[in-house]
Amino acid sequence: MAAVAEERQTTRRNPLLRELGSWSSSLKCGAAITLLIVLAAVFAPWIAPYDPNAQDFEALLMPPGWPHLFGTDSLGRDIFSRVLYGARIDLVIGFFTTYVPMTYGVVLGAYAGYKGGWFDAVLMRIIDVAMAFPFLVLIIVILAILGPGIQNIYISVFILAWTMYARLARAEMLVERTKDYMTAVKVLGFPQRRIILRHGLPNVINSSIVFSASDFVLNILLVSGLSFLGLGVQPPLPEWGAMIAEGRDFIRDAWWMATMPGFAILATGVGLALIGDGLAQRLGERHHTTV
Amino acid sequence: MLDKRRLIFAALVLSTALGGASIAASAEDVKRGGTLTVARPEEALTFEPFTPSDNGSIYNIMQICEPLIVADATGKGLEPSLAESWTASADGLTYDFKLRPGVRFSNGKPLTVEDAIFSLQKVADPKASFGFAFDAVKAFDKVDDSTLRITMKRPYATLESALSLFAASIVSKADYEKDPAAFGQKPVCTGAFQVESYERGTQVVLVPNPNYWRKGVDGKPLPYLDKVVLKYVPESNSRVLGLQNGDFDVALVVPLNQANSVKAMDGVSLEVSPSYRLDYVFLNHGKKPFDDKRMRMAVNYAANRDAIMKAVYFGFGEQPNSYMPKVNFWSDKVAKIPYDIEKAKALVKEAGYDGTPIQLMVDTGNAPFRTAATILQQGWQQAGLKVEIVEYDSGTAFSMAQKGEYQAYVSYITSDINDDDELASIQADGTGPTAAFFSNYKNEEVTKLLAQAREVGDKAKRAELYGKVQDIVYNDAYSVPLNFLPYVNGYNNKVKNWHTITVGWWWLRDVWLDK
Numbered sequence: 001m002a003a004v005a006e007e008r009q010t011t012r013r014n015p016l017l018r019e020l021g022s023w024s025s026s027l028k029c030g031a032a033i034t035l036l037i038v039l040a041a042v043f044a045p046w047i048a049p050y051d052p053n054a055q056d057f058e059a060l061l062m063p064p065g066w067p068h069l070f071g072t073d074s075l076g077r078d079i080f081s082r083v084l085y086g087a088r089i090d091l092v093i094g095f096f097t098t099y100v101p102m103t104y105g106v107v108l109g110a111y112a113g114y115k116g117g118w119f120d121a122v123l124m125r126i127i128d129v130a131m132a133f134p135f136l137v138l139i140i141v142i143l144a145i146l147g148p149g150i151q152n153i154y155i156s157v158f159i160l161a162w163t164m165y166a167r168l169a170r171a172e173m174l175v176e177r178t179k180d181y182m183t184a185v186k187v188l189g190f191p192q193r194r195i196i197l198r199h200g201l202p203n204v205i206n207s208s209i210v211f212s213a214s215d216f217v218l219n220i221l222l223v224s225g226l227s228f229l230g231l232g233v234q235p236p237l238p239e240w241g242a243m244i245a246e247g248r249d250f251i252r253d254a255w256w257m258a259t260m261p262g263f264a265i266l267a268t269g270v271g272l273a274l275i276g277d278g279l280a281q282r283l284g285e286r287h288h289t290t291v
Numbered sequence: 292m293l294d295k296r297r298l299i300f301a302a303l304v305l306s307t308a309l310g311g312a313s314i315a316a317s318a319e320d321v322k323r324g325g326t327l328t329v330a331r332p333e334e335a336l337t338f339e340p341f342t343p344s345d346n347g348s349i350y351n352i353m354q355i356c357e358p359l360i361v362a363d364a365t366g367k368g369l370e371p372s373l374a375e376s377w378t379a380s381a382d383g384l385t386y387d388f389k390l391r392p393g394v395r396f397s398n399g400k401p402l403t404v405e406d407a408i409f410s411l412q413k414v415a416d417p418k419a420s421f422g423f424a425f426d427a428v429k430a431f432d433k434v435d436d437s438t439l440r441i442t443m444k445r446p447y448a449t450l451e452s453a454l455s456l457f458a459a460s461i462v463s464k465a466d467y468e469k470d471p472a473a474f475g476q477k478p479v480c481t482g483a484f485q486v487e488s489y490e491r492g493t494q495v496v497l498v499p500n501p502n503y504w505r506k507g508v509d510g511k512p513l514p515y516l517d518k519v520v521l522k523y524v525p526e527s528n529s530r531v532l533g534l535q536n537g538d539f540d541v542a543l544v545v546p547l548n549q550a551n552s553v554k555a556m557d558g559v560s561l562e563v564s565p566s567y568r569l570d571y572v573f574l575n576h577g578k579k580p581f582d583d584k585r586m587r588m589a590v591n592y593a594a595n596r597d598a599i600m601k602a603v604y605f606g607f608g609e610q611p612n613s614y615m616p617k618v619n620f621w622s623d624k625v626a627k628i629p630y631d632i633e634k635a636k637a638l639v640k641e642a643g644y645d646g647t648p649i650q651l652m653v654d655t656g657n658a659p660f661r662t663a664a665t666i667l668q669q670g671w672q673q674a675g676l677k678v679e680i681v682e683y684d685s686g687t688a689f690s691m692a693q694k695g696e697y698q699a700y701v702s703y704i705t706s707d708i709n710d711d712d713e714l715a716s717i718q719a720d721g722t723g724p725t726a727a728f729f730s731n732y733k734n735e736e737v738t739k740l741l742a743q744a745r746e747v748g749d750k751a752k753r754a755e756l757y758g759k760v761q762d763i764v765y766n767d768a769y770s771v772p773l774n775f776l777p778y779v780n781g782y783n784n785k786v787k788n789w790h791t792i793t794v795g796w797w798w799l800r801d802v803w804l805d806k
Contacts, residue, residue, distance in 0.1 A: 057598045230655030230682040236665045249546050249658045
């Protein structure tokens with residue numbers, strides 16, 4: 001706890017640039033790539049040269065070049081514009097499907113780890129059952145019941161995705177709760193909620209934050225995969241996975257239709273994976289120094 | 292009673308002789324032997340002829356089992372198969388079919404009248420999938436050891452076409468009754484091929500039936516091939532690649548955007564054959580907003596068929612002027628509904644559309660139909676409608692259509708026979724079992740005209756009646772027809788005599804390999 005407080009003081013004393021300077025190169029790279037994609041998504045309406053859904057039957061399947069940077073698809077739509085607008089859809093979906101389940105997953109896991117007993121046992125059995133099945137299969141089962149579409153993807157991910165976070169937080173909490181500072185707050189007579197949320201949670205959340213960076217990528221891939229299967233975003237929305245699915249039949253003579261959105265997914269994935277990597281180093285070190 | 296019978300057989304023989312002449316190879320250049328590998332996008336579900344309605348099963352069954360009468364080498368006409376000849380009474384109420392002598396099943400047992408009666412009773416069962424086609428039949432009876440009599444409740448002009456259905460195939464009674472489930476895996480029929488092995492989801496291997504009765508041009512029994520492997524390859528790029536590198540001799544259903552690159556491949560030919568298929572948007576007349584004819588007309592006016600022909604079909608096909616495929620009595624006199632956004636806008640306004648989004652349903656993974664839906668969506672939105680495209684896997688989508696839980700559905704229909712009656716009755720007769728093929732279309736005049744056409748024997752008269760039905764139903768905006776789509780397949784040049792016939796399948800018995 002003392003070490004954490006000291007860290008906080010250092011950050012407060014030093015300017016933002018110093019903080020940036022202490023980042024590892026993979027963290028910097030990842031952040032730059034991700035920032036670029038986020039900016040592209042935010043400013044898509046100003047950057048995109050065309051309406052992403054405007055069909056032009058005089059310009060079908062044009063190869064990459066000018067004026068269509070990434071070429072056009074089978075309906076003459078500008079792929080560059082569609083990829084930009086697609087970033088809005090994929091990043092938003094990725095954000096919600098990652099951080100909403102993380103929020104309650106971590107809290108539940110921390111609580112279970114601290115309390116133990118029947119709550120812990122029941123929660124862990126539920127998680128065991130949920131994790132016994134492949135994630136994608138369960139999602140598809142839920143979507144088959146609810147029907148395809150974005151809201152239902154949210155619902156099915158919210159039902160399932162918290163389990164990993166709960167497990168991580170619980171494991172950390174099992175270690176933390178035996179430490180002196182936890183005993184101290186307990187002896188001081190703090191209420192349980194305060195002990196778990198104010199004192200336990202900041203120390204158990206690190207591994208979940210690291211995991212969330214790669215989970216973010218996996219969730220974008222999940223949505224792209226579901227759209228590819230026709231269970232996700234419905235046409236004509238320019239979701240990256242749906243665009244790849246549309247381009248699949250043209251891969252032999254119009255490779256750009258599937259490849260360009262594929263690159264977008266790749267870039268996002270690399271950016272977030274680098275961030276995850278960098279965070280793992282940083283938070284990992286910090287975490288271990290407190291032990 | 293029997294004295295005034297009409298002889299139909301002569302006319303049929305004539306038509307097959309003319310049709311067959313152009314594609315028959317001469318005796319010298321036919322080679323025997325070899326294995327033909329065909330890549331198909333459809334999976335075979337069963338070999339039991341009485342139940343299936345999926346083309347994956349039907350086209351295989353046609354290679355293995357035979358009905359009394361069968362589609363000829365082009366698919367447009369009929370020719371005698373297990374029935375050598377037949378006669379009809381003048382009142383059209385009694386038909387006598389003479390079975391071909393000496394025909395044996397693939398297991399060596401001779402074909403009997405009992406087998407034929409058993410099989411026909413199974414297909415004519417009103418509860419069976421194709422029972423409706425035999426609605427007019429009163430009884431199947433044995434006259435003698437080689438003659439089968441069909442007695443009718445009323446005259447029925449399409450009996451011969453109905454008998455040519457795959458579902459009317461003649462099976463071995465003893466083997467079917469022993470174990471119907473096993474029969475579905477390894478049928479005992481009289482066709483050119485029999486099943487050697489069947490791996491569901493992978494492939495079907497067919498080998499010649501040693502007892503087959505048809506003779507090749509070299510005077511020996513058909514088929515020419517030693518073996519046929521029908522592989523299930525749902526991924527279109529894999530089919531094309533396999534054709535290119537020689538894994539497959541034939542790739543069925545070439546994606547149209549790749550048709551030209553297939554044509555340009557060395558040693559490969561592209562087949563474009565006329566079909567009995569129509570791609571169209573099903574409209575549900577039983578639900579808002581398509582219960583209003585003005586709305587149905589509006590979506591027709593707002594369908595940019597030129598763009599669809601270009602972006603979806605790459606120029607293959609023909610813009611339709613009918614609600615059903617181009618079967619024998621198709622009329623060219625019906626004028627097409629033009630593309631006219633202004634008219635569509637006016638109709639939408641007149642109908643008082645309330646702005647509730649219209650759900651346009653598409654099968655998951657069907658890229659051409661999804662593209663077509665996206666083009667339709669743009670046109671319909673320009674006309675002032677709100678349109679959402681929703682995707683369901685084809686099974687779910689079809690069962691939703693069956694239950695009438697849809698508004699519009701991009702799909703297609705194919706005819707298994709050359710006569711208009713099958714599809715005209717299914718699609719346009721509101722009193723039938725499928726609610727006019729899930730459209731809930733009802734028009735008393737059409738029902739009356741169809742009943743009339745079913746009973747009239749005269750061809751010209753029937754053509755006139757079906758032309759009238761086509762005009763009325765099409766202009767009632769029954770559906771949004773998109774394209775008379777031809778069959779587009781690729782095959783290696785060593786495959787000879789390969790033809791997809793209008794009803795959809797291929798006579799593998801006539802195919803040979805030039806090695």
